[in-house]
Amino acid sequence: MADQVLDAKGLNCPLPILKAKKALNAMPTGSTLEIQATDPGSVKDFEAFCRATGNEMVEQNNDGKVFNFVIRHTG
Amino acid sequence: MSAEANTKSMSMIVTKGTLDWAYPPFILATTAAAMGVEVNMFFTFYGLGLLKKDLDLKVNTLGNPAMEMPMGGHHVAMPNLLAAMPGMTGITTSMMKDLMKKKGVASVEELRELAIEAEVNMVACQMTMDLFEYSLDDMIEGPQLGGAATFIEMATKSDINLYI
Numbered sequence: 001m002a003d004q005v006l007d008a009k010g011l012n013c014p015l016p017i018l019k020a021k022k023a024l025n026a027m028p029t030g031s032t033l034e035i036q037a038t039d040p041g042s043v044k045d046f047e048a049f050c051r052a053t054g055n056e057m058v059e060q061n062n063d064g065k066v067f068n069f070v071i072r073h074t075g
Numbered sequence: 076m077s078a079e080a081n082t083k084s085m086s087m088i089v090t091k092g093t094l095d096w097a098y099p100p101f102i103l104a105t106t107a108a109a110m111g112v113e114v115n116m117f118f119t120f121y122g123l124g125l126l127k128k129d130l131d132l133k134v135n136t137l138g139n140p141a142m143e144m145p146m147g148g149h150h151v152a153m154p155n156l157l158a159a160m161p162g163m164t165g166i167t168t169s170m171m172k173d174l175m176k177k178k179g180v181a182s183v184e185e186l187r188e189l190a191i192e193a194e195v196n197m198v199a200c201q202m203t204m205d206l207f208e209y210s211l212d213d214m215i216e217g218p219q220l221g222g223a224a225t226f227i228e229m230a231t232k233s234d235i236n237l238y239i
Contacts, residue, residue, distance in 0.1 A: 020109075049109070
């Protein structure tokens with residue numbers, strides 16, 4: 001279970017990334033954020049976001065409709 | 076934002092002020108800022124309108140045959156003659172805004188707010204301000220005035236330079 005959950009369902013690029021960044025900023029280092037998105041483009045985007053910012057992608061999965069990402073705030 | 080030596084930076088020239096073309100600069104600016112990139116935006120000519128306090132952005136398909144709107148499973152382009160009729164700019168703008176809302180696309184106002192929040196550095200072109208008789212009172216708070224040399228200095232220090 002992540003420390004915090006961000007519901008980004010229904011939001012389109014770049015809002016899931018922007019809202020995730022905002023949430024991570026307010027969270028202590030080491031804590032985890034789960035993001036739920038429906039934008040299929042968010043898969044590649046969150047991977048790129050993590051590589052560029054040094055945050056760790058702990059887990060990602062999807063049921064074909066909702067894409068879940070768990071990111072550890074390390075960046 | 077950190078002032079580390081390895082911080083990447085991006086500068087862009089923003090020249091267009093229609094509803095559709097307002098998106099690329101603000102989407103890229105906010106996303107880059109979220110990814111730890113320092114961002115400079117230089118607003119000139121019609122792009123300057125994106126700094127106005129009240130944004131009333133519009134779009135028209137006139138002269139843009141590539142602009143098709145999804146409609147009942149099809150894509151419909153508007154003939155230029157029809158797009159030139161009085162009132163069509165308003166209709167096309169409403170259609171575009173409705174579509175964006177339906178698809179969860181942020182408004183330009185929201186993206187601009189997020190850009191300001193992310194401390195994106197905004198510069199308004201002094202020459203265009205004079206040319207179109209704008210004053211800083213017409214604009215949101217934050218942008219500084221500058222000219223071509225201001226942009227070139229930013230550009231020479233930037234990892235990414237875009238002209239939009």
